Amino acid sequence: MGLTGIQIFKLLPKTNCGECGVPTCLAFAMNLASGKAELDSCPYVSDEAREQLAEASAPPIRPVAIGAGVREFKTGGETVMFRHEKTFYSPTGIAAMIGSDMDSGSLDSKLKEWNALQYERVGLNLVPQAVALKDTNGDGKAFTAVAKKIAEESEFGLILMSDQVDVLKGAVEACTFKRPLLYAATKDNAEPMGNLAKESGLPLVIKADNVEDLIALSDQLTGMGLKDLVLDSGAREVRQLFQDQVAIRRTALKAGNRSLGFPTVTFPCEMASNLEMETVIAAMLIAKYAGIVVLSDFKGESLFPLLLERLNIFTDPQRPMTVTEGIYEIGGPDEHSPVLVTTNFSLTYFIVSGEIEGSRIPSWLLIMDTEGLSVMTAWAAGKFSGDVVGMFVKKSGIGDRIGHKKVIIPGYAASISGEMEEELPDWEVVIGPRDASLIPKFLKDFAA
Numbered sequence: 001m002g003l004t005g006i007q008i009f010k011l012l013p014k015t016n017c018g019e020c021g022v023p024t025c026l027a028f029a030m031n032l033a034s035g036k037a038e039l040d041s042c043p044y045v046s047d048e049a050r051e052q053l054a055e056a057s058a059p060p061i062r063p064v065a066i067g068a069g070v071r072e073f074k075t076g077g078e079t080v081m082f083r084h085e086k087t088f089y090s091p092t093g094i095a096a097m098i099g100s101d102m103d104s105g106s107l108d109s110k111l112k113e114w115n116a117l118q119y120e121r122v123g124l125n126l127v128p129q130a131v132a133l134k135d136t137n138g139d140g141k142a143f144t145a146v147a148k149k150i151a152e153e154s155e156f157g158l159i160l161m162s163d164q165v166d167v168l169k170g171a172v173e174a175c176t177f178k179r180p181l182l183y184a185a186t187k188d189n190a191e192p193m194g195n196l197a198k199e200s201g202l203p204l205v206i207k208a209d210n211v212e213d214l215i216a217l218s219d220q221l222t223g224m225g226l227k228d229l230v231l232d233s234g235a236r237e238v239r240q241l242f243q244d245q246v247a248i249r250r251t252a253l254k255a256g257n258r259s260l261g262f263p264t265v266t267f268p269c270e271m272a273s274n275l276e277m278e279t280v281i282a283a284m285l286i287a288k289y290a291g292i293v294v295l296s297d298f299k300g301e302s303l304f305p306l307l308l309e310r311l312n313i314f315t316d317p318q319r320p321m322t323v324t325e326g327i328y329e330i331g332g333p334d335e336h337s338p339v340l341v342t343t344n345f346s347l348t349y350f351i352v353s354g355e356i357e358g359s360r361i362p363s364w365l366l367i368m369d370t371e372g373l374s375v376m377t378a379w380a381a382g383k384f385s386g387d388v389v390g391m392f393v394k395k396s397g398i399g400d401r402i403g404h405k406k407v408i409i410p411g412y413a414a415s416i417s418g419e420m421e422e423e424l425p426d427w428e429v430v431i432g433p434r435d436a437s438l439i440p441k442f443l444k445d446f447a448a
């Protein structure tokens with residue numbers, strides 16, 4: 001549980017020297033409590049106080065890093081039950097499972113197929129992150145060979161799954177550079193599995209039959225000095241798994257139970273007989289509260305909606321996604337090209353720029369900072385009024401790059417045209433379409 005500002009203040013030197021950038025230790029303590037300052041900014045905190053503060057300020061659910069390179073991801077680190085309370089921080093890792101008996105040719109084509117599943121959305125590249133490699137026959141050599149191939153020849157992270165430590169050992173040696181997640185320590189193999197994770201410095205899943213047993217196992221493993229754990233409550237039935245996910249999150253956050261203060265891994269692939277049902281279960285788990293979901297396969301029709309859901313849930317609800325204010329050139333515009341203006345809400349930008357691109361009419365797109373609000377919302381909030389937009393067009397410098405004085409505004413903001421013309425007396429304000437999908441036709445007619 002986090003400390004309050006007053007509790008933190010008691011551990012500070014109380015000299016009010018101001019070297020941390022604020023005038024008093026109390027102000028610094030308040031900033032620290034609200035996450036606006038770093039403890040390192042005060043050079044005078046004693047080692048003892050530093051230790052106490054670090055321990056107390058550690059997130060209630062430990063963030064665990066998995067993988068390396070472009071598909072590396074962090075799971076855990078969450079601080080709230082509900083997204084609207086603050087935000088969710090670590091997007092659910094999405095993995096698909098293969099067996100260690102897969103032949104080399106099939107593995108190659110599977111990895112190639114999975115690697116191609118990448119989606120551009122609001123300027124982000126949405127991808128799944130990992131392959132869960134399951135030991136199917138206890139053949140350590142075959143397991144290591146497949147793990148090595150995935151680690152060396154693909155971008156994917158790895159979940160190495162076997163209940164036999166000897167099977168995992170070779171793969172761990174070959175793939176440590178990719179920081180795989182080891183699966184799993186149980187009550188029967190906790191010690192050797194814990195030792196393997198400790199020696200290799202890799203994160204480890206602990207698996208029990210229920211949440212109570214998970215607590216005991218977690219205490220045993222943390223007692224061995226392990227820090228990066230991931231929890232599997234063992235449930236493979238939807239209702240029970242849902243209850244476990246909520247109970248684990250709630251107990252870690254509300255009761256401050258450190259034994260359950262770790263992210264979770266879940267297996268929709270072991271809970272349904274087809275990918276459609278797996279996808280539905282995974283969709284529930286992304287919302288509540290799986291750290292990782294493992295599917296039986298990646299297929300576009302299943303993966304894409306899950307990636308989009310994840311994108312929406314793991315964005316800060318208090319901070320709309322934005323693009324930078326400025327002049328955007330689309331298709332190599334020149335002095336005769338049309339000029340359009342809109343807001344800096346990411347979705348608005350990407351939809352409008354996509355339609356302009358689709359029209360094949362080179363254009364200038366002026367993006368105005370409305371703090372991430374869409375056109376209608378910004379207009380209603382007074383951030384996209386005629387005088388403000390007119391002033392922006394004037395200051396943007398677009399006038400120096402074109403040989404005409406016409407600017408196209410969104411159809412939904414038609415009512416600002418009069419005010420804009422007052423601000424831009426020698427310009428013609430043209431009202432564009434309301435619906436972005438009509439932009440290509442509009443631009444073609446406009447250019448003609």
Ligand code: SF4
Nearest residue numbers: 016017018020025042
């Ligand atoms: Fe207090 Fe440390 Fe800030 Fe000085 S630097 S005011 S001692 S918190």
